Amino acid sequence: MNINKENSKLFTLYPKDNLTDEQIKPYKEKLDLALSDPKIKNLAITGPYDSGKSSLLQSYFKNREFKRGKIKTWIRKLTGKNLQEYEFINLPNFFENTENNANNTMENNIEQSIVKQLLFTENPFCFPYSRINRLKAYPIWRVLSIDLLLFFSLLFQPVRNMTKKWDWQFYFIFGIFLVLISFWIAHIFSKISISAKIKAPVGESELDTNLDNTEKDKTDLFSYFEDELIYYFKHSLVRIVIFEDLDRFNSPQIFQKLHELNENLNQSGIRIKFIYTLKESVFYNTNVKRENSYENKAAENKSKFFDYVLPIFPLHSFQNSKNKWYKALNCCDFISKNNKELSLYPSKKLIHNLGNYIFDNREILTIVSELDIFAQKLPMDMFKNSNAIDKLLATIVYKNIYPNDFEDITIGKSKIDYLMKNITKFYNAVIYANSNEITAKINSLNTEITDINRQITLSIRNYLNTKYDQICGTYGFILNGTHYYSNTDMQTVNNFWKSYLDGDGSIEQRKRISDKFELEDNKKSQIASYLNGDLQTFDILKLTNTRDNLKIDLQKNESDINAKSLGQIIDLLNKSDDSFQEKVKQKFNASVIEYIMNTDILRFLLINDYLDTTFYDYISPGSFNSSLSAEEREFLRNVESRNPTLSNIKLVHKIKVLEELENLEVDYFYAYSTDVLYLLCEQNKRDTKIQSLLNHIKKQKDFEFLSTIIDDFNLDRAVAIKLLNNLFT
Known part of the structure; x- marks a missing residue:
């Protein structure tokens, strides 16, 4: 990654411990006072996620430890004993699954983790009377010290008199043998576990390192290991325990148990302080019915539980995280505004909008770090397009925010992949939904025109057939050499009238017809159009014109839809009502439509054309001919x-x-x-x-x-x- 050396630590995701006392004001003064007050036993550091609670505490205690001298560091290296007065207990809960887990099981798991981090991470030699079975790895310096002691004992006069016949080769061989046998003995002893029994609410059970025992799941592990915890704190320098991320478990009962444990430890003569980093709503119980609660119940519980509460002022705006984005982007040489050669920098519009959706600082750092790497790996000709860097950033945001859908691309189950590979089908579905009403009107008009045409045709046929029979009479009639009889088929009748209207036959023949029957002038044109297969009436012409105009609208509508970008189509879909979306779902994969409509960030990226069918080129080598x-x-x-x-x-x-x-x-x-x-x-x-x-x-x-x-x-x-x-x- 091409990152400025000064800011190389910016893209690390762990809490920072290098904040100075000046930077953590006024929290330092408040913590100093709280820790010096013997009556404060449970202290809360409250604030939203990503507000810098862990960085504050780690920097505070690191600075506090540094001021107390460096001699502890050398003692710790020699003895393996923890000389710090504080201990961080971190219990992240990133994969919480509460569907089939009872609350007591979850609390028991939390207790197990706390006990493990306190008791099983310490050097067992520093706690020789602990009854917990643990492997003991004997330090090399201890083994060598014993060897040297034995070896130098040979130099004492009484021993030298006994071994005066030994030459130096024997001493050398004896020394090597002594070292080897010492390490072998240390190896054997490290495997020997000391068993003991302890009375607990579940009866007698061997206290070993298997904390996942079914019986222990049914008891309070803080009570079960209380004597061990007291022994631990009495023989260690730890007097402050910081619990991080406990609120992620949404189990307020664990705080109650820790409060009780703290009280028991203090009553045993050990002055212990517990510090908790948590969010403000930790004591808000959504399961309590409203009639059994009141508005300030959570605040009241918090103030009763803790002896002191230190709130953290947020580092960043809740309204928009754009400044986080700018800070991260400006630390990348490759895409920084300071890089005048490439001018690769995401647009202001994109950054500001992402600031409305993504607030977590670690998440922003991860995305920007990945952007910097991908930008350097892609061919530079891709960035000749002014919005290429925006598309790359949008693709990486999609990759990080929706990792499941991104990974499904390789197995053909991704929603976005389906949309991009069936883009024409999607457009046709939108055209269908957008033109559905017009198409329905056209079909209705066609039906109406057909009905009117059928009625008029039937009326004209009956009229012409009746008059034809009147003209032909009993013996028929000859017109233009053709003999016509009554009771004949309709085609013959139509031919007769067509010949007559076309002026066929002699004047005498035509006069004989007109003497018996003359067509009304207002019906001649209608009959003529019928006989020519193009029946037209005022009503039909009116409906036909309306239909033809609708067809023009339909073509224009289709053309307008096809001329829109994918983002404009998604925007149209987003602004439409449910009935419109349902029509689109009839012609396109319904799950894809629902996925897009229910994912705010993805929908934003699509609507603004930051994500389109070219996104494949930004996440993998280009597919076009090189x-x-x-x-x-x-x-x-x-x-x-x-x-x-x-x-x-x-x-x-x-x-x-x-x-x-x-x-x-x-x-x-x-x-x-x-x-x-x-x-x-x-x-x-x-x-x-x-x-x-x-x-x-x-x-x-x-x-x-x-x-x-x-x-x-x-x-x-x-x-x-x-x-x-x-x-x-």
């Missing part, structure tokens, strides 16, 4: 992400680019390049792809585009005419 130029790869990314290009893109590797487009199965509306259109025409590709590209030309009103392809590529005349016809129809 021989393509940077501009061509960027062109493919824009087409894949449905990002409309406003100018004609000239390609060098035309065939390879078209092959990539074919593999991507993209909408050619976004492939805005004369080279692509020419290849589609030359290779006789499907008209739908050509038409999609022409729709973009029409939308842009870029007629120079078509002029370019006709003039520069010597396009076949018939093909050019076809293109022009498709463009202007």
